[in-house]
Amino acid sequence: MRKGDVCHTTPMRRDIGLRQRYRAEMRFRAYGITAISIGMFFLGVLLWSVFSKGYSAFWQTSLTLNIRFDAAIIDPKNIRDHDSQVLFTANYPLLVRNALAEKLGVPSDDHLALHEVSHMFSSSVRVQLRDLVLGHPQLIGGIQKVTFLASADIDSAFKKQINLAGSETRRKISNRQIEWMHRLSADGSLHRAFNTGLFTLTASNRPETSGLGVALVGSLYMMLIVLVLSLPIGVAAAVYLEEYTHKNRFTDLVEVNINNLASVPSIVFGLLGLAVFVNFFGLPRSTSIVGGLVLTLMTLPTIIIATRSALRAVPPSIRSAALGIGASKTQTVFHHVLPLAVPGIMTGTIIGLAHALGETAPLLLIGMVAFVANYPITPMDPATALPVQIYMWANEAERAFVERTSGAIIVLLVFLILMNIASIVLRRRFERRW
Amino acid sequence: MNPRLKIKMCGSNVKVFYAQKEILHGIHLDIPENRVTALIGPSGCGKSTFLRCLNRMNDTIEGARVTGQILLDEEDIYDPSVDVVELRSRVGMVFQKPNPFPKSIYENVAYGPRIHGLAKSRVDLDEIIEQSLLKAGLFHEVKDRLHDAGTSLSGGQQQRLCIARAIAVRPEVILMDEPCSALDPIATARIEELIDDLRRNYTITIVTHSMQQAARVSQFTAMFHMGNLVEVGTTKTIFTSPGEQRTQDYITGRFG
Ligand SMILES: Nc1ncnc2c1ncn2[C@@H]1O[C@H](COP(=O)(O)OP(=O)(O)O)[C@@H](O)[C@H]1O
Ligand SMILES: [Mg+2]
Numbered sequence: 001m002r003k004g005d006v007c008h009t010t011p012m013r014r015d016i017g018l019r020q021r022y023r024a025e026m027r028f029r030a031y032g033i034t035a036i037s038i039g040m041f042f043l044g045v046l047l048w049s050v051f052s053k054g055y056s057a058f059w060q061t062s063l064t065l066n067i068r069f070d071a072a073i074i075d076p077k078n079i080r081d082h083d084s085q086v087l088f089t090a091n092y093p094l095l096v097r098n099a100l101a102e103k104l105g106v107p108s109d110d111h112l113a114l115h116e117v118s119h120m121f122s123s124s125v126r127v128q129l130r131d132l133v134l135g136h137p138q139l140i141g142g143i144q145k146v147t148f149l150a151s152a153d154i155d156s157a158f159k160k161q162i163n164l165a166g167s168e169t170r171r172k173i174s175n176r177q178i179e180w181m182h183r184l185s186a187d188g189s190l191h192r193a194f195n196t197g198l199f200t201l202t203a204s205n206r207p208e209t210s211g212l213g214v215a216l217v218g219s220l221y222m223m224l225i226v227l228v229l230s231l232p233i234g235v236a237a238a239v240y241l242e243e244y245t246h247k248n249r250f251t252d253l254v255e256v257n258i259n260n261l262a263s264v265p266s267i268v269f270g271l272l273g274l275a276v277f278v279n280f281f282g283l284p285r286s287t288s289i290v291g292g293l294v295l296t297l298m299t300l301p302t303i304i305i306a307t308r309s310a311l312r313a314v315p316p317s318i319r320s321a322a323l324g325i326g327a328s329k330t331q332t333v334f335h336h337v338l339p340l341a342v343p344g345i346m347t348g349t350i351i352g353l354a355h356a357l358g359e360t361a362p363l364l365l366i367g368m369v370a371f372v373a374n375y376p377i378t379p380m381d382p383a384t385a386l387p388v389q390i391y392m393w394a395n396e397a398e399r400a401f402v403e404r405t406s407g408a409i410i411v412l413l414v415f416l417i418l419m420n421i422a423s424i425v426l427r428r429r430f431e432r433r434w
Numbered sequence: 435m436n437p438r439l440k441i442k443m444c445g446s447n448v449k450v451f452y453a454q455k456e457i458l459h460g461i462h463l464d465i466p467e468n469r470v471t472a473l474i475g476p477s478g479c480g481k482s483t484f485l486r487c488l489n490r491m492n493d494t495i496e497g498a499r500v501t502g503q504i505l506l507d508e509e510d511i512y513d514p515s516v517d518v519v520e521l522r523s524r525v526g527m528v529f530q531k532p533n534p535f536p537k538s539i540y541e542n543v544a545y546g547p548r549i550h551g552l553a554k555s556r557v558d559l560d561e562i563i564e565q566s567l568l569k570a571g572l573f574h575e576v577k578d579r580l581h582d583a584g585t586s587l588s589g590g591q592q593q594r595l596c597i598a599r600a601i602a603v604r605p606e607v608i609l610m611d612e613p614c615s616a617l618d619p620i621a622t623a624r625i626e627e628l629i630d631d632l633r634r635n636y637t638i639t640i641v642t643h644s645m646q647q648a649a650r651v652s653q654f655t656a657m658f659h660m661g662n663l664v665e666v667g668t669t670k671t672i673f674t675s676p677g678e679q680r681t682q683d684y685i686t687g688r689f690g
Contacts, residue, residue, distance in 0.1 A: 315533075317529065319494070320533065321534070322545075324491065324529070324600070325549075325603050326519050326546065327545075328519050331549055
């Protein structure tokens, strides 16, 4: 073909509004990024404020001292062989005070100074030393190295949470105590240790001896009750509604009611639980069984809705395939449809449980906001729950409770994050294509 | 129709309603044993609907209602005494889109025999599976990976797996609803060969959109139009000298 045979003309470029379209896209991206940034900012502020206040709750100031178990103080009349009561009522804090005073060189007639010394350590030493002596009576008369908690004020001061520079009269800790604190810290008697008590101790009016033990056990019991009840009931209800009923006025009514139930405020469930489980069935107040039942009612709609949508997401071709080779309805559901819906059901269940774990209002109504000093042995014993414990500590004024409140929030958040990660992992792991 | 042929299934005055709307207007159709009967006709004329009547898959569609009579070996399949599970084990179905279970190839084929208790032992079951895959022309391609997912096969292989799954239940009739519409020409050719082989042991009814396919695989052809059976006869007659103008127009591609 020779040059010039073909006529090269560039066709006119049409204006099809490309520029506006790109601009609209850019604009929309900008909106999206702004929205996400705002969300992330507030999340960051929330996490920062909780963690900055709460991380110190995981450390507790402790003292390690050689303590002389002076028989003259524990059992002055030497009657312990026939009256063991004396070991229960002995003045154990005095042993600690004497040991500390000796270490600090405080003369035994300076009563004011001795008084300040005894405010350096937690009064929980009474129980701690009593249990030690009851377990090992041979300690009496000897010397033993013991680690015990510092008082909440020393703890706050040592963590630099109270301003030590200002006037002595305006703070709870004297200059002399500060000086002692530094001396003890210099020789290693006063130190920071991981605060296992935060997880194991129970309710107490002294911050350094209060912990989440009861709340953790209570929450665990309630989660188990919710799981054991709402998973089978919810799945059975959803399978029935989705696979076995024909659409009619009755199922419409049930459907509307389940959706309504899911949006009922949680406090209403609390009132319902109080009326039904406590007043009508006579279950004991403040117990994890009642809390678990109330939370089950709240979680059921979530699980039913999640299960139904998981069942609906199973392609109809799978059902036809099974029915087409002569599987019965029940075989089709249980051999094929339900197994394929399991990841969706599990995700829904975990999200429901996470909601239940963080729920506070209904538990307040059924009296789980109680001062529980003993571990609940069964779900029928009084207990509290993690969020309720946070609520109770948040109402305390002392500085050491503020840090514990944030510490408890961190514990709760860690549980919730773990549960959400679990649901994401499950979804990824079992995601199927067909 | 050839009087020596045994009639395997026989529909008389079959009407289907979807929520009061009449879709099929009284179909009379005989399906001869060990032959392939093709159902042809334009989209939406009710071929699939009729096919689903033959194994009562319409029962699973909400709001569907079937009247009239369909006999399988002289027995009315809509009679209350007939169990639909048993019926479907005698009348198998292969669907338009390959739909293997998201399980292994082995499990896909084993499922039917297992729920119907057809295998006495593990060896028995292995035998059924091998035979079914052989008949479906798939065995040699998958014998080394029976435990791979059925969904990992190609589209044509998946469809043959579905045929093997249907065969494994040892049905008497196999219904196929456009089994090749999602497949490429080579896979289609394999399935067509397969259908021809299967005819010896099974009665086959196939819905197809392709006139060539109907001509290649079937011995009898039924032409549907707007919920009516226009005409039925040997495939040869229908394609060479149809009695109805509508059939003539459809197979020559003037509508549909
Ligand atoms: N589940 C259903 N509900 C209501 N109408 C349906 C349903 N399935 C099919 N139909 C209608 O029935 C008619 C026949 O459909 P079908 O048998 O699928 O036709 P085809 O011959 O293309 O296979 C169509 O008009 C279709 O819209
Ligand atoms: Mg169709």
